[in-house]
Amino acid sequence: MFAGNPVVPHVSPNQPHNATASDGRPSPWWTVDEAAAYLRCARVTVYRMIKSGRLRAKKCGRDWRTRQEWIDNGALLDVE
DSSP, X not given: OOOSOOOOOOOOTTSOOOOBOTTSSBOSOBOHHHXXXXXXXXXXXXXXXHHHTSSOOEEETTXXXXXXXXXXXXXXXXXX
């Protein structure tokens, strides 16, 4: 039986990304929670940026994934 809140990884912009791929290397794909922590905004803000086209992301099953280089290299587009 599940008790309590699920554990959500915290990513600080001042610390390296800590999610790992199956071979032990850092994962290039970030979850919405990781992107929100990096951008210092709420999860809903990241979802809104994806929906509006301001943040490039890919759908992976039910989840959205983005990459740090997409954020750092201007993927936050100005959409009117």
